[in-house]
Amino acid sequence: MTSTNSADGGFARLRAEFELPEDFDPAVLAEAEGVVMDPSGLTADRADATELPLVTLDPPGAKDLDQAILIERRAGGFRVHYAIADLAAFVAPGGPIDREARRRGQTLYLPDGTVPLHPPVLSEGAASLLPREVRPAVLWTLDLDRDGELARATVRRALVRSTEQLDYATEDPAAPHPSIAALPELGTLRRELAVRRGAVEPQLPDRIIGANGGDWVLGMRPRTRLEAWNAEISLLTGMAAARMMIDAKIGLLRTLPEPDAETLNWLRGAAPALGIGWPGGTSVAELLAGLDPAQPESMAFYTDTTRLLRGAGYTTFDGELPEVVTHAGIGAPYAHVTAPIRRLADRFATEVCLAVSAGDPVPAWTRSALTELPGLMSASDLLAARVEKACLDQVEAWMLADRVGEAFEAVVLRAEENRAEILLADPPVMARCAGENLPEGRRISVRLTAVDVDKRKVSFERA
Incomplete structure (x- = not known):
């Protein structure tokens, strides 16, 4: 196996190829430091919700904590308190942080570190919902009936304090923390509703990159039940936000047309x-x-x-509803509002919802940005997908560089006339394989014929 140290600088070469920023401009850092040093404006006109025993639930080691949650059982069903980091409290419209965030679009995740959307002093510090720290947040209150259907949604600015940072690796889904004791029941109900809505969720395995003895290696990470249930709360909030914006005829939706x-x-x-x-x-x-x-x-x-999920994008509107307002993969209208630390669109969609919920006009700085956001986010999504694929391809090439000629067991995922897309059993490499009439959905033996580390390419043929 080739180590990163002998592979021309590891991911540094990839970062340079995609021209990823190494740091923030001094003006951006200065503005962020100034807000943190003088937090007096962060607490004004906010409800005090620090008594709510909220908790965060994220992958192990996460520092950019966007969401904190508390689920209460009620006589008629459930109440979800969902606190979202309030980035708008730290970012002046049109200022250096705002301009840089629009340029970046979202946080990029590479194996050797992130390219964050916001300066770490905010994303991993003052804006992150870290445990036992009072933070400005956008607090959603979602009331659901016994079947898990949303009955009422409101959102307001508040001060919150997460009581504990939980992670998927150590939290027991059979006996979760008291603040999320109802998550298994509610999450299961919401997943059942998703199937009835027609939500399309292919359960393809997640391939992840990790370090092992100084080398980068590929692994498979199964999605835990807690992750699936927690994702339903985020989707629930995004659907509530979309409904608010549709009713008010102004907003930013994540849309996907129905398949033809x-x-x-x-x-x-x-x-x-x-x-x-x-x-x-x-x-x-x-x-x-x-x-x-x-x-x-x-x-x-x-x-x-x-193939049913191709064509997702962002749709903005102000005064007249667009032709498509739903996301076919979710089976309902949907908006991104739950990850503002990591994604630009969420900050603006959240401002629309805050104004609508309070009966106030949408801020001018938000309204003026809506038409620009679909293009910014589409470009950012494309870059993120290209970077992720390049990282996976690079690690595949490093891991297989010394194994040309070996045979591997693989599953044929998608077959064409003279080639197919395959997934190796070990290591979990996804690649193209040459061969006629390869049996889709079957296990076959393949042979590694070539590896080009510099071009991040591996080639197989049927053995």
């Missing part, structure tokens, strides 16, 4: 070819929910289903 009939018909033909039965009257969401993710035919079908 040709794509759906193709998918219906792909299922029986993989040995997957598709009973009449069963939706895509229902079919996906019933598949076993561990089976190779399921993984191939998940890959095929991603």
Whole structure:
């Protein structure tokens, strides 16, 4: 295995290739430091909600904590208190931080460190909902009935204090912290509702990059039940935000058109070819929910289903609703509002919701930015996807550099006429494989024929 130290600077070369910023301009850092040194304006006109025993729930080691949660059981169902970091409290419209955030769009995550959207003094410090620290936040209050359906949503600015930082690795889903004791029940109800809405969720495994003895290696990270349940709370909040903005006829939505009939018909033909039965009257969401993710035919079908999720973007409107206001992958209107530390769009969509909930006009600085945001976020999403793929490709090449000629077991995810997309069992490399009539959804043996570390390319053929 080739170490990062002997691979031309590791990810430094990749950072240079994509022209990723190494630091923030002095003016941006100075503004951030100034806000932190003089926090007097951060607490004005805020409700005091520090008595709520909120907790954060994130991957181990996370420092940019966007959300804190408390779930209460009530006679008629549930109440969710969801605190979101209030970046607008720290960022002056049109100032150096704001301009730089618009240029970056979102935080980029690389194996050797992040390229943050905001200066770390904010993203990992004063704005982050760190435990036992009083923080300015945007506090959502979401009331749900016994079935988990949203009955009422409000949002306001508040001061909050997270009582504990939980993580997915150590928190027990069978006996969660008292502040999220109702999360398993509510999360399960929300996931059932998602299937009934027609939400499309291919359960493809997450490939992750980690360090092992000085080398970068690939691994597979299964999504835990806590992650799935917690994600439902974020989706719930995004759907509540979207409904607020649609009712007010102003806002910024995350949208995805419904798949066309040709794509759906193709998918219906792909299922029986993989040995997957598709009973009449069963939706895509229902079919996906019933598949076993561990089976190779399921993984191939998940890959095929991603075709239904192409074309997602941001849609802005002010006074007249656009033709498409829903996200087909979620099965409902949806907006990004729960990750403002890491994503630019959330700060502006949140300001719209705060104004609508309070019955106030949307701030002029927010309104004027809405038309610009879809383009900024699309460019940022494209860069993030390219960087993520390049990192995975680079580690694949490093790991396989000395193994040309070896045979590996793989699953055929998607087959074309003379090649296929495959996923190796170990290491979890995803690559193209040459060969005719490769059996989609089946395990085959493949041979590594070439590795180009500099170009981040690996080649296989059927063994």
